[in-house]
Amino acid sequence: MKIYNTLTKKKEEFVPVNPPKVRMYVCGPTVYDYFHIGNARSFVMGDMIRRYLLYRGYDVKYVMNLTDVDDKIIKRANELGEDPKKYAEKYIAEFFKDIDGLKVKRADAYPRATEHISDMIELIKKLEEKDVAYNVDGDVFYDVRKFKDYGKLSGKKIDELESGARIEINENKKNPLDFALWKKAKEGEPEWESPWGKGRPGWHIECSAMSMKELGETLDIHAGGSDLIFPHHENEIAQSEAATCKDFVKYWVHFGFLNIRDEKMSKSLGNFYTAREVLKKYPAEAVRLLFAQTHYAAPLNFSFELLDSAKKATERISSLAKTVTEKLASKNFGDEEYELNFEEFENKFRIAVDDDFNFPKGVAVIFDFVKAANREMQNKNLPKSFYENAKGFLERTAQDVLGIVDFNFQDEDKSTGGKQDELIKILIELRQKAKAEKNYALADEIRDKLSAIGIILQDSKTGTTYKIKS
Ligand SMILES: [Zn+2]
Known part of the structure; x- marks a missing residue:
């Protein structure tokens, strides 16, 4: 299996630290609102990759964090006069509803930032001991000049980053790229006790602390949207590697942007869609197929026309799935020979997806299969083994890996609630x-x-x- 690694900018053979175990972490949501269809792409692609690793026999531990303390949450909650903790709670519940709606398998753990404050404090203490963090009157910053590999993920030098990036100016920082590990308490914000006084953690330290707590000091795969490469993932590396002196992540995987009709999705352009809105009109299978048809790292162009055709395409698979299921239930079989080579189709699927999770090619194999199976069924009176093999193939690939068909047909009515x-x-x-x-x-x-x-x-x-x- 090969994976394109953002860190080395190369497609590399996938060798986990401790096979068959795979420890995978995907940056989760900041729970201040319903998530949009662009976020949905990251959650679905993370899910599909995990499902494929399971299909390939790996023992996957899959973790996604929930950022439940953050500027955005505090700002929204304060505007509404609500308690930030309760406000975040509400959107955690909504997050799970939409994740289930997209038929994303639940992660093995969803650590919440507010439940890991002491782990974050420990990590910051370690960084202070190693002299890569400094405290200015209760705000603790990471000193990027002290980490020689800073910029290795985004492929940029500190000087370039300084002139190119939009960085918040703060007089307390030694260097504009230095980022907050601990933020001094402010009026109207949640706060925790710490060695630097009352305050709350910065966003980047949350992911370093929780991923290492759940998965150990070196992760096999860390994934997230490509907008997180800099500064979020760059900072995660700086924090984790300075603290442990070990490689933090073996393979960095980044999901491309989602555009709406070739335009950036934004509320001001009126082309902003939440996952919930889309799921009201379309079944999860159609959304997942649309996502699977574009390589995970490439930009994805979203439109309702494309979603309509994805929906029609999923109906071709589910129609075959139904026919096969009914035929097996009828126990009425023939004995004519067939040409369809099930093993060959499964090999093609595996070879396609083994190449850097090339789901678009995997999907093409499934549609070739649907065509071939329908052709055989039209012309011949087939034996039981044909239907059993067809069901097995579709269950393993289209259902269990891609989630673009569901043999549990009772669920069909879900699109109309x-x-x-x-x-x-x-x-x-x-x-x-x-x-x-x-x-x-x-x-x-x-x-x-x-x-x-x-x-x-x-x-x-x-x-x-x-x-x-x-
Ligand atoms: Zn993260």
Whole structure:
């Protein structure tokens, strides 16, 4: 397996520190609002990579932090007159709703910044002992000039970074690139006791402290949006490596930007979409397919037209999945020979995705498979093994790795929030009422009209149920 490593700027053979274990960390959300569709891309791609590593037999521990103390949270909460901790709590709950909506598998751990303050303080103390951190009247800064490798991830020298980057000017800093490890308490902000007085941690130290706490001093994969390369990930390296004198991360993986119709997504341009808005109209499978069709590191162009075609494409896979499932349930098989080589398709899928998680190529293999399987099924009376193999292949690849089909078909109605089921039940109730009033013409009309659109009512002594004819 090969992975493009942002640190070395090369595609490298993937060799974890301690195989088959893989320790993977992805920067999580700052919980001050619903996350947008660009964030959703990072969460889904992290999830897909993790699922692929599992498919390849690795024992993956996957961790994502939740930043629940930060300038943005405090600002919003204060504007609304709410307690920042409660405000963050609310958006943590909303985060999980949307993650589940996208069918992202839950991480093995979601450490919260406010529950790891003492780990952060310990790490800052270590940095102070090593003389790479300095305290100015209760604010503690990292001295970037003391870390000789500063800039190795973003590929820039300190002098270049200083002139190019937009850095907050602070008279207390020795160097403009120095960043806050600990921020002195201010009126109206959450605060914790520390050796430097009351205050709160800086954002960068949160990720260093929590990732090393959960996964050890050297991680196999650290991922995040490419906007985090500088300064966030550069600073994580500086903090962690100065403290441990070990490599912090073996493979740095960065997800490309998401643009809307070739434009940057922004609230002022009116092209800003939360994941929740998109999931109200489209199933997770369609969103995931759209994401999988672009290489994770490349910019992704998002539009609702593309999402419509992704949705149609997922329907081709789910239609095959349904046919195969029904055929297996019917136990009605033939014995004609088939040409489709299941092993070859799975090898092609693996070879494609082994190359730096090339999901677009993996997706193409799946659609070739759908075409080939449909062709065989049209012309031949196939044996049981054909359907079993087809189901196995689709489950392992399209379902378990990509999440673009779900063999659990009951979930299908989720895109309308289960409303279809409720609607049919209302009609059944009205038909019951019509019958009770001896209005049999109306009762039959309801039954026949439902039947005409494939919804079959079944009366029994215990009541009426329905089934949907496919
Ligand atoms: Zn982070």
